[in-house]
Amino acid sequence: MNGFNEAKLLAQLNNPLRRSVAFGKIVQEYQQPIYWHIRKMVLNHDDANDVMQTTFMKAWTALDSFRGESKISTWLFRIAVNETITFINSLKTRNSYSIDNLEDSMAQNLEADQYFSGDEAQLKFQKAILTLPEKQRLVFNMKYFDDLKYEEIEAILGTSVGALKASYHHAVKKIEASLLSDI
């Protein structure tokens, strides 16, 4: 996060005349980590785009309630996680999917996705991740792909570090088992 002064930015956010500019800097700084987090959960680019837009608009409208008690990134990730889960739940409701059906459907869509350039091994890896329960998949993605520390994930999800470590460990075991069963 070079050249990104969070304290200075918070001061600007409190100034109505500078608020829009400051928020623009936040978007510039965090849009990529937030996008990739959402994308790894919903897989499809258009869906990820929709969820990210909702995330930043919610952050914008809730700026007055953000008092800087957590880092801006933690706050944004928290909104993104909530919006992503809401989106996935709405997919289940809208299409009357069972959990397994939704994951099968997401895996099939991934194969046809023009914005997925992975080889066969990467496709298998993504499908193996999709077999995880939603919370485990969330923890695995945050730790493995987003490179977040357990303490950061704890602040975002409100789950203890011990429980997160256990969840991640189980996720790794399940992915390994899933990949080995395909050989």
Place this chain on the structure above:
Amino acid sequence: MDKHTNFDKTNPFTVPEGYFEDFAAKMDSMTQTSLPSLAWYRKSKSWIAIAAASIGVVIGVRVMMPGDKPLQITSQQSTVEESYILSQMDESTLVDYYCTMDESTQNEK
């Protein structure tokens, strides 16, 4: 716990060209149009709530005590009727009337 390092960490997902630049520009335009109303709304929210609560209390009192107004009308009507009756009576009947009124009031007490 390092078994996960065997997994492929390459990002297999891509985005349309210029996506992040476009997204930032789109967010810029969206936030610039929605700022003033948000600030006004947030600051005045508590005053709106107080005003709404006060109106609610006034309406509530009116609804809970519907007897006030009709009671006034009835007593006004009684006064008009009473004045008419009294104007039609002679003095002795009037004295009898008031004596009867006093007695009935004392009996009620």
